[in-house]
Amino acid sequence: MGARSARVQVHLVCGARPNFMKVAPLYHALAAEPWADPVIVHTGQHYDANMSGAFFADFGLPEPHVSLGVGSGTHAEQTAKVMVAYERVLQERRPDLVVVVGDVNSTAAATLAAAKLGVKVAHLEAGLRSRDRRMPEELNRLVTDVLADLLWAPSQDGVENLLAEGIPAGRIQLVGNIMIDTLEMCRERIERQDAFSAFGLRPGGFAVATIHRPSNVDDPAVLGTLCAILESVSELVPLVFPVHPRTGRRIAAEGLLAGARRAGRLFLPEPMPYIAFMNLVFNARLVITDSGGIQEETTYLGIPCLTMRENTERPITVTHGTNRLCAPDQLLASVREILRRRPPSAPRIPYWDGRTAGRVVEAIRGQFAGRAGAAPAEAAPLAVSRS
Ligand code: UD1
Helix, strand or coil: CHHHHHHHEEEEEEECHHHHHHHHHHHHHHHHCCEEEEEECCCCCCHHHHHHHHHEEEEEECCCECCCCCCCCCHHHHHHHHHHHHHHHHHEEEEEEEEEEEHHHHHHHHHHHHHHCCCCEECCCCCCCCCCCCCCCHHHHHHHHHHEEEEECCCCHHHHHHCCCCCCHHEEEEECHHHHHHHHHHHHHHHHHHHHHHHHHCCCCCCECCCCHHHCCCCCHHHHHHHHHHHHHHHCCCCCCCCCCHHHHHHHCCCCHHHHHHHCCCEECCCCHHHHHHHHHHHHHEECCCCCCHHHHHHHHHCCEEEECCCCCCCHHHHHHCCEEEHHHHHHHHHHHHCCCCCCCCCCCCCCCCHHHHHHHHHHHHHHCCCCCCCCCCCCCCCCCCC
């Protein structure tokens, strides 16, 4: 026990599908450090095997060390349940650092609980802003960043946003995009798969769609219009649309997309594990999405992406990458245009290099220099510029 408690105890909080791929490379990097004791805290926001367990298996993660089991609920219910359950864990375990990732309800809730107990919090993926406060994720990002002690940004625009909000430069560090670490960590296994062949498709001969944002799926009229357009898209290019539970329930209730499915041009599998899903993305001619992470993954891979949203918290994917914001009435024309063009080449974005987890480990080591064998490293250099 003595040796264990001398190590730097780092909680890695994850709750929903897009969190697991952000925690995985950091867990593995910390687990390799003799001075670090990484603890996976799963809030249980996502709980289905195909929204959670399959990701732990793909990433070689152990069972969560702590499971809060909060489940679904309204935003306030879900946030409150995480706060109540996590506060108890924090009081019992007193971690040295709580790392939260992304922008889901679990991110903001764990940050609030830790900050109020005076436990140091670091936010991985800090500083992203859509400037659209109708998005629950934007509120989660704002709350998390104003409370976190350490802000690890994926790109320079994130750094600029934080500085503009008055966050001291000394708390901000540009560490890069952790999801690129995950992708590189899994690349060989992704490339070895052929998930597309289960649908009778060939590389480059299909598109992938994912839609789950409340703004796109909660209003039956909006979802109905979107699905009608996706049916038309599927006449141009076969479409694989793995359905998030939120979307799936509504599609089933309204009997949407039945024609294209019968015609064998549109496939609606359950949510897919990471490796199989990324295998589809690697081989897709284009992607249609409203997800955050997929905008980044397609940019990194040089795959055209049409984002069905009015704004994005990841503008670098539009200015430097392959992403384009797209209104429903522009979708069909945009798909036609992409199919006419030659596929783009993959751009290079600074710090999206598969080495983000290493930079984060060094940042943590710098915070706890001298503790229990953590090399008395100098504080990690700040990569902040005010230009
Ligand atoms: C959450 C995140 C969103 C992220 C998305 C990825 C917030 C505010 N939103 O949205 O940023 O992009 O996850 O998936 O945190 N459900 C299941 N099984 C599950 C999980 C959820 O059936 O394993 C159902 C829930 O009962 C609920 C719906 O899906 O009805 C939505 O789940 P919830 O976690 O509330 O939000 P998401 O829409 O998934």
